[in-house]
Amino acid sequence: MELNVSTRSTTGYAVMAIAGEIDLYTAPRLQAEFARLLENGPARIVIDMSGVEFCDSTGMNVLLSALKRMRERGGQLEVAAPRPAVRKILQVTGLDSVFTVHDAVPAELLTDQSG
Template identity: 60%
Template sequence: MELKISSRSRDVAVVTVSGEIDLYTAPRLRSGLIGALDDGARRLVVDMSRTEFCDSTGISVLLSAMKRSRGKGGDVELVAPKAAVRKVLEVTGLDEVFTIHRDLDALPVAAGTGNAP
């Protein structure tokens, strides 16, 4: 799994994940998300447009990052999850927990949280 982290502003980190998130790759995702929070981001935007698969381990990493982010007054938002990932989110009810954006252009640019139009 490729993991790219870039920053849009001081409080927002955009994490792009490609490939599969599973038991073997989830620790890399965890490190990237926690690292972004430790570097000062409060709001994590996870671009999942190139993520083909996400198992329960990956979901657990996302939820853990959300808890940590919310503790700092931020949130975790997902961008463009593919059908297989969206199905996991829907089955678990997490599509109602995470803010999900259709693409990066739909993101509010202000640091903080919010839903896409």
């Protein structure tokens, strides 16, 4: 399964939409996307996971690493719209209390379509 990542950035925040499966094989691509995005320095990143069908521990580790890097800079990394299978992984691992998890991408981030 392929991993598709698209990012829409505006001043101060970015929305990263991920689709496909995040696993041992696709995690390096996601990690590279985070590294590129973090260079631009948004204060808030929301990860739209509505298209993620599967995420294993490798994928969760990539998300945790990105969260740590954001927090070190005083920023926020949030998860939005995880499918039931991904939400269950977040709950079972306790990561739903580590990440801010939204049922959908916050509306204020959808209104500005520039970028």
